[in-house]
Amino acid sequence: MDQERIWDTETAQRYDTPGTGMFAPEVLDPAVTRLARLAAGGRALEFAVGTGRIAVPLAARGVPVTGIELSRPMLEQLRTKADESTVPVHLGDMATTRAPGEYSLVYLVYNTISNLLTQAEQVACFRNAARHLTPGGRFVIELWVPELRSLPPGSGAAVFHSDPSGGYIGLDTFDTVNQHVVSHHFTFDDTRQARLSRSPHRYIWPSELDLMAQLAGFDLETRHADWQDSEFTSESTSHVSVYRLPARS
Structure with a gap:
């Protein structure tokens, strides 16, 4: 990316x-x-x-x-x-x-x-x-x-924002060795379809x-x-x- x-x-x-x-x-x-x-x-x-x-x-x-x-x-x-x-x-x-x-x-x-x-x-x-x-x-x-303290033990991902009624959920996946995180942005409506966009970062x-x-x-x-x-x-x-x-x- x-x-x-x-x-x-x-x-x-x-x-x-x-x-x-x-x-x-x-x-x-x-x-x-x-x-x-x-x-x-x-x-x-x-x-x-x-x-x-x-x-x-x-x-x-x-x-x-x-x-x-x-x-x-x-x-x-x-x-x-x-x-x-x-x-x-x-x-x-x-x-x-x-x-x-x-x-x-x-x-x-x-x-x-x-x-x-x-x-x-x-x-x-x-x-x-x-x-x-x-x-x-x-x-x-x-x-x-x-926000690494939000990571559950043994997990490499954490939800940073959850608003199902507004049609948005944000999820971060972490690579703690390289200080990399990928933000996953899910947007959706009343249908079965959802849209995903992603952005990589070095924290x-x-x-x-x-x-x-x-x-x-x-x-x-x-x-x-x-x-x-x-x-x-x-x-x-x-x-x-x-x-x-x-x-x-």
Whole structure:
């Protein structure tokens, strides 16, 4: 399952869910508000900009936003909402593609760093972020905490969401040796038919993420459980981590 096949035209056309899910105001607005604050009046670069879920409203707040995106169909969907002058986008992968200019903020949200399936690629992503940033610039990552405690003994799979009345069940299968997980999304209606989509990921523990950051020259500035700056604890299921390059001497 390579990423370009996963993020195809069909996926792009049904990716946006205005007003619900990841597009719900209570999910979207706090992220945009905090990123605008972290940009501190400078330019922002979004890795894996997708259909512009974050970039479009962030640009509407007055933050100049550029994107990097691997999928042409996702970019085409973004273009129905914002033109090239509003949100310029460079086609390519987030680990190696270089966007012109320098930025005060690079961000990578909604677990997307896990789409890079090797540790080496994930480290390269941090280094690519550092290449784009001015001294003192920030790299922000939103990522889930691996929920291995939910695995029954001897099992390699766990249900992460169950809503039969809404026609959706989500199941994760784990390869704990390689830190790989495949998310299986089952959608169905009143008929006997169901639809399955799958996405592979490499999960990262917060401490491993911090080491990747150090290898790229970053220091951890803050870590919270969400975009509203809630305390990150051992019970948190996700985190927003802000890394910062040293300021120029």
